[in-house]
Amino acid sequence: MFTVGYFIGLILIGIFVGFASGLLGVGGGFIMVPLQYFLLQSIGVESDLAMLISLGTSLAIIIPTSLSGAYRHAKTMDGIVLPGVRLGIFGIAGGVIGGMVASILSSNILKIIFGCLLLFVAVNNLINFNKERVEAKIPFNLISTCIIGLLVGFTSGLLGVGGGVFIIPVLTVLLGFSMIEAVGTSSIFISLTAIGGFLSYIVSGWGVSTFPYSIGYVSIINFTLITCFSVPLASLGAKYAHKIPQKKLKIIFSILVLYMGLKMLGILS
Secondary structure (H helix, E strand, O other): OOOHHHHHHHHHHHHHHHHHHHHHOOOOHHHHHHHHHHHHHHOOOOHHHHHHHHHHHHHHHHHHHHHHHHHHHHHHOOOOHHHHHHHHHHHHHHHHHHHHHHOOOOHHHHHHHHHHHHHHHHHHHHHOOOOOOOOOOOOOOHHHHHHHHHHHHHHHHHHOOOOHHHHHHHHHHHOOOOHHHHHHHHHHHHHHHHHHHHHHHHHHHOOOOOOOOEEOOEEHHHHHHHHHHHHHHHHHHHHHHOOOOHHHHHHHHHHHHHHHHHHHOOOOO
């Protein structure tokens, strides 16, 4: 079932996802989910199972990968740990609920939801491209923290992403964070939020998943190979994030998100 090409594909995903995670403050799920999905289908895994394995394994990988980037960001910036942890606590609860809901939806519905949300994020970033920092539109208090954490956490569990592609626009557009502050805070947030969704995919896939060498909907082979490369590359990406102008970070972030959104919607082959 597993081929040399499949293993090489996993290694390349780890390298790409790790660097993007540290550089952009995302878990890399918006890259990992579709790439794992297409890779699993290439070895004959049925569509619905391939999607659930991609989602569950992606969340498992996001935890150590984002922690690696978060550690590097926390060493460089002050004041990002507490906001990230506060949001992440509520994100864990939202992730559990989202992961449970995902197990009862079809892969086509998940792909459409995923693609539309990514397109929204890309367009929003392009609209606010020239703004280094915008004025906060809502206060960052317990109520807003709870609502944002739960909603982004739910999206994280539902779509198998850490939530960075969604929390960063919220932090920059609604809460007035600069891009680099949002990247650092997001790294901490997603390392916690992914835990909730990860656990729900193990439980919902227990005794149901037929994929070899897996725990629930989490593939041990995919997790091991991708993580071996994503963790060290995330630290390297975080280092470069502090050397690149914020406008360039926005451009890179938007292009990646736009491409993956179009890919999931089937607009790009």
